[in-house]
Amino acid sequence: MKLDLNDTTATDVNKALLQARRASGTPAVGMVLTMVVVIDEEFAYDAMRAAQQASQEHPSRTVVVIRRHPRSPRDRTHSRLDAEVRLAADAGPGETVVLRLYGEVRDHAQSVVLPLLLPDAPVVVWWPVDAPDKPAEDPLGALAQRRITDMDACPDPLGELEKRAAAYAPGDTDLAWTRLTLWRSALAAALDQEHAPVRSVAVEAEPGNPSAELLLRWLRARLEVSGEVRPSAGPAITAVRLETDRGDVSVVREDGPLATLTLPGQPPRSLALKIRPTSELIAEELRRLDADDMYEIALRGAGATSGSAADAGAV
Missing domain, CATH: 3.30.1330 (60s Ribosomal Protein L30; Chain: A;)
Structure with a gap:
């Protein structure tokens, strides 16, 4: 089931989710987390496909945030939200909400996403490309227990690694680490x-x-x-x-x-020892939502002093 809502609000999107769930007979209680995917339109299809495949193991509400680039001076100030609601066959075992943000609302995505989070469920934010320099301080990242980035998708991966080491906060992780x-x-x-x-x-x-x-x-x-x-x-x-x-x-x-x-x-x-697809990497990251002390050690080397890391095994 797929519903399109043009020039809408987060409240109307929530209502559409409830109506679609009732119409399809899909309960919300089986979903274990909310996954927020922040992506450009160019890469949205691949990211949504990976998230949907990962939801086979972790049924979730996937909220895809796409910030659209303005085409005219008027578009830069006129706020607009278009949404797609996908359930059942169009979203796998969970549900997917695609949000396209225009104008000033692009800079306040957290205010649109917050009402769509599942109550009393963990939140994971994933930036497939163009992650912020400090994910934990990003307005969307601040909503999450787990923040996933991918250095390998950056123009300068090794330079990005140093930024990740300097800005690390508990809950951060990167698919470059998951690949290991x-x-x-x-x-x-x-x-x-x-x-x-x-x-x-x-x-x-x-x-x-x-x-x-x-x-x-x-x-x-x-x-x-x-x-x-x-x-x-x-x-x-x-x-x-x-x-x-x-x-x-x-x-x-x-x-x-x-x-x-x-x-x-x-x-x-x-x-x-195969090279795993992105969907498998995301599914692995969703299995644990606590701080990844081993990733911190890999980022910062022997200088990392996380309490639980001190008791970890050598490899």
């Missing part, structure tokens, strides 16, 4: 089998990959060793090599969904 989950699991499994001390680390990745820099900082902080990022042809991270007294521990993924784990004195073995 499988790598971290593989390395943890390798170190569980190889107990020789690690002397240095090397991460090989395509130039400018922020996940590689995060992984290097994480390993250096947790293993207390030196290391470097080495350029490769990609895609993304292609190898991690840990130098030990008994030989190298390496996880190498040159291409495809499989990687090769090599341990000193043991035959190589294959690991599943």
Whole structure:
């Protein structure tokens, strides 16, 4: 079911949601959170598709905020809100509200979004592109328990990483970090089998990959060793090599969904290590909504002093 509301208000959108829910027989009690997606029209389709796929695991109300660029001087001052309400087959197990903001209301999106949040449910804000420099201080970010950005979508990912480190607040996370989950699991499994001390680390990745820099900082902080990022042809991270007294521990993924784990004195073995789609990354982030202390350590290195991080495992 899809309803279009032109030149409307947040109150009318709420009424339309209630009427559509009654007409389709879809209850609201099954939804576990509100997800706010802040995006441009150019990237809206892909972002909404990823959010809808993630809602298969986490039924939610997805509020998509699209700030439209004014075409004339009058449009810059005339406030207008157009909305789409999507339920059932058009929104998966949850419901989707698409808000297009024109004029002055573009700068006050939080006043439109606030009445549409599910009561007594967590709020997650996701900026697929063009995230604010300080997500926690953004008016929409201030509504959320979890704020998701993506350095990899920025023109200067490594420069963006430094901004994220300087502005970090509990509840912040980034998909560049989420992309490392499988790598971290593989390395943890390798170190569980190889107990020789690690002397240095090397991460090989395509130039400018922020996940590689995060992984290097994480390993250096947790293993207390030196290391470097080495350029490769990609895609993304292609190898991690840990130098030990008994030989190298390496996880190498040159291409495809499989990687090769090599341990000193043991035959190589294959690991599943695919590049995951955005929908899987978002679904993972929605599984936990507390502060990500490990992400803070990866951003800031050994200088991070989060209480729970001090008790965390090495990898």
